[in-house]
Amino acid sequence: MQSKSNSGQSQASYRDLTENEIADFARDGVICLRGLYSSEWVERLAKELDTIRERGVLGTGIKVDGSYYEWLQNDVIRDFVLFGPTAKxxxxxxxxxxxxxxYDQVFIKEKLGGKGTPWHHDHTFWPLEGSQIASVWTAMEPVTASGSALEFVAGSHLWGKKFEAVGVGGSVPSNDKVEALPDIDANRDQYRILSWELEPGDALLFNAMILHGxxxxSAALTRRAITTRWTGDDVRYKPIEGVVRELWPHDLKGGDAISGSLYPQILPCLLDAEVGQRLNGPIAPDAVRLEAFVTSLKGRIAAAM
Ligand SMILES: O=C(O)CCC(=O)C(=O)O
Known part of the structure; x- marks a missing residue:
């Protein structure tokens, strides 16, 4: 089961999801896909995540427990995204x-004390509208409850609520009216909380509206994870006022379907017009935007100290 792209390369195959898995995803907002990634993928990615961890966010040397949009500069992550088994x-x-x-996002939780991720849902962080948005998270080592396993509030993607976008670095603006997050930890017995212990190669596929964290x-193993994020037919660009989020320029305006070299189509096939440049080599971020990003990040780090 391989689909040829315009660029002549194929997406790796994975088994089809079962009807039960599709129904679980619709009802709970999250499913666990055991063995989605081969040991070869895990080995290749683990090496790159170590390099990213050393080089800091976007290679700036600033260590904030992760990075993002690495696929634009890192060829292993590019191939993982364009040709790996996630898209189908x-x-x-x-x-x-x-x-x-x-986009892709790397999360490093250092052993014996790496900070947790606050409860949040992803949608309100992003310049998007639409319902067909999901992420796939995988870690390079076995993940245990004490080792910062992800937790999900089952069914919270169906609550019809948009919550304040609160990440590890605090609250950020959204493109929508948002409400305060419920105190899930203080009332854990009121929610159906799902979590899985994982082996390398296992993955969690979850809806952008599900609350998770x-x-x-506290484990003796650093947890290195990568999430890839995906959009479907009904998703449109919806900028967040006053926020320049992307460090790579693009032509999308409010209401546009997601497309272009920053957010390329993967299925039904890759398009040379969108991925050709990236297949020819890394694409550096815009220097002015990167500088502004670094300045603002340093400011936030100083303010938090
Ligand atoms: O790895 C984590 O702790 C957070 C992951 C996450 O929130 C995400 O991938 O959306």
Whole structure:
């Protein structure tokens, strides 16, 4: 089961999702895909995540426990996104014909004390509107409850609520009216909380509206994870006022379908017009935007100290 892209390369295959998995995803907002990634993928990615961890966010030397949009500069992550086995199960879960790649994000939780991730849902962080949006998270080592396993509030993607975008670095603006997050930890017995212990190669596929987070890493193993984020047919660009989020320029305006070299179509096939440049080599971020990003990040770090 391989689909040829215009660029002549193929997406790796994974088994089709079962009807039960698709129904679980619709009801709970999250499913666990055991063995989605081969040991070869895990080995290749683990090496790159170590390098990213050393080089800091976007290679700036600033260590903030992760990075993002690495696929634009890192060839292993590029190939993982464009040719790996993630896109097909995501398209099946979202029931979409067209699937675009949104971005990748790396999360490093240092052993014996890496900070947890506050409860949040992803949608309100992003310049998007639409319902067919999902992420796939995988870690390079076995993940245990004490080792910062992800937790999800089952069904919270169906609550019809948009919550304040609160990440590890605090609250950020959204493109929508948002409300305060419920105190999930104080009322854990009122929610159906799902979590999985994982082996390398296992992955969690989850809806952009589901509340999720992770507790601090108290295990003796650093947890290196990568999430890839995907959009389907009904998703449109919706800028967040006053926020320049992307460090790479693009032509999308409010209401546009997701497309272009920053957010390329992956299924039904890659398009040379969108991925040709990236297949020819890394694409550096815009220097002015990168400088502004670094200045603002340093400011936030100083303010938090
Ligand atoms: O790895 C984590 O702790 C957070 C991951 C997450 O929130 C995400 O991938 O959306």
């Amino acid at each position: 199960p995501v398209a099946q879960a979202l029931s979409t014909q067209r699937l675009n790649f949104f 992770s507790r601090p890493n």
